[in-house]
Amino acid sequence: MSGEILDNRGRGNTGWSWPAVHPEGRKFGLIVAALSAAAAFFAWETIAWPLAFLAIGVLAFFRDPVRVSPRDDRLILSPADGQITQIQKVSPPRELCADDGSGVRGMVDAPVTRISIFMSVFDVHINRSPISGTIRRVVYIPGKFVNADLDKASDENERQHVLVERTDGVQVGFTQIAGLIARRIVPFVKGGDIVAVGQRIGLIRFGSRVDVYLPAGTEPKVLMGQRTVAGETVLAEIGEAPLIEGIGQ
Incomplete structure (x- = not known):
């Protein structure tokens, strides 16, 4: 298949x-x-x-496992298997926004929606690209190994930022974050690589988290507590901001 x-x-x-x-x-x-x-x-x-x-x-x-990724330029897919533990408005990481001297523009330093996906040791740990485009940045940051489910893990833990840009300039950033057990982030891509939506871009060994930064004006189509499948689950539709409610049962 x-x-x-x-x-x-x-x-x-x-x-x-x-x-x-x-x-x-x-x-x-x-x-x-x-x-x-x-x-x-x-x-x-x-x-x-x-x-x-x-x-x-x-x-x-x-x-x-093999995944079947929808090919629709409007969709942003989940880069990770796991459970959505946080959805909140934050500014993207400085490493995805600041001028890095390469001449490639980063994300706008203004609040956007961040979706945090926690991966337990039982989840698949291959991470995939949420959109098709060019890898503009891959920035590795050494750090601590606190529980990846905590909010401070986004700023304190060992992590790797990745920025993908479509041909029309729309950018989606995401961060691979190591956790208590995870001790290495393994990249499969580098700056300048062209990737397809759902393509494998790296893995994190033994439990971790992935933060996804949606473009401005885009809100999630997933809910807190929902399970995601990398390369298949639709996190959002670019330019859409629906209010979706659910109930745990």
């Missing part, structure tokens, strides 16, 4: 399959599996079995 065009009128073929494991995680799974095999060889079953289950858990963490 990967690379195949599918639509809302029945075109395309699809079916369930085991998700692949991203190469970034295969080495970790193999290391733990090798330790499990060594423990089993020496009949250390009390160690071998937990290590075997840990190896399966590591491979599951780095799973990389």
